[in-house]
Amino acid sequence: MPLVHSEKIDKTSTLLLWELTETEAELRKMLGNAYNSEDLLKITHLQKQREWLASRLLIQQLAEQFGITYNGTHKDEHGKAYLVNNNSHISITHTFEYVAVVINPESAVGIDMEKTDAKLQRTSRKYLSGPEFEHAGNELAILCTYWCAKEALYKLYGKKKISFKNSIYIQPFDAEMPVLTGILTDEDRVITSSIYLRWFNGHCLAIALSR
Structure with a gap:
């Protein structure tokens, strides 16, 4: 599970990005008992199991960097993951090739990663406003940027x-x-966010931070 990128996004947010190469069995062994088995049991697809295990392994390593005792994660009523027995904010994203986690001890954070794919062109009218659609001009990289930025902000907000x-x-x-x-x-709520963009091997990565 090689580290691809490590970065302090601002004064309080830290990003780790890993390339997912291990098997499900290897990830289980690496993680040991440091996860909530009841959450994993709900996942039946093997690739999704790999992504889940890898993300928890990454959260564990990121928590250790901040001196946090890792006791696993749970999900709130909206499906957003949070650390057990710690108030630091986390956000998780994964694709077939990568897993990324961002942590912020002080405020909410959101992250998303997406590979440029033609499906973003087919569905663009569903997630873009009129001016955004005109600006994108059906360019795949711009569409991917829009999608990741919106998904990251959606995950920062944390409600469905x-x-x-x-x-x-x-x-x-x-x-x-x-x-x-x-x-x-x-x-009646308005959330304004700074959204940081990074690109890795045809994948857009967006990190949304509260202003």
């Missing part, structure tokens, strides 16, 4: 039933901009 198209807006950006601005609205 938020429309990507109507409730999450990404301000106009240039292709080379490393930090975007995202705004999420939910009834």
